[in-house]
Amino acid sequence: MRRNFRRDLESLDGIFTFAGEFESDNGLDDSESYFLDLTLEELFTNLVRHAPGHDEIEIEIELERDLLTIRLTDRETEPFDGNSLGDVDTQKPLMEREPGGLGIYLVKKMADGLDYDYDEGTLVVTARKRLEDK
């Protein structure tokens, strides 16, 4: 499934509806659906907030056998690599913790792979996860 969404946080409701259709059509369980929703929110909001780009961001979700692939394509944008961000130190005491970078960190920890590919103004962010019992 593929759909374009306005580069605006107000698109989130539509993105969750889009994800819900995919989850229903493909029989994703609650845990898998949580992963999909979280990954879409974190990656989409990250693109909207941290880099200028085209008016719309394309989202594609596919399930091939047991491999769930989530791909966001951002055009007319600048290079960005979420994997270059250092891991969040989850062992730090409360007063030393900061929320920055937590979203991408969660996706990296929950996914089996997160790739950023940039070529001539187009940034493609791809998260992959193997689902059990599919």
Add this chain to the structure above:
Amino acid sequence: MFDITIAGDGTIRLNGRLDSNQVDMTREILEKVGSTTTVDFAELRYISSAGLGLLLATQKRLNDSGHKLEIVNMTPHIRDIFTIAGFDFIFDIK
């Protein structure tokens, strides 16, 4: 769908999905918290880093005055998120 309510005993109840677009509404409530407060997650179905960041900021502010948020009735999926984020170390989860 998201809703936040305050019960008669001061318990804050989160209901539904706390995503990036619901953070402002939640912040308005949490900013008024000035003492140790129970937050009931029984009906919370989803939380992203936006909500986690808000809880973290509130916990840090309360910690300055010796208070804290106590979280109750957390569902397994959200407990998983808290564990990955390391929030199980910095929140009192019952």
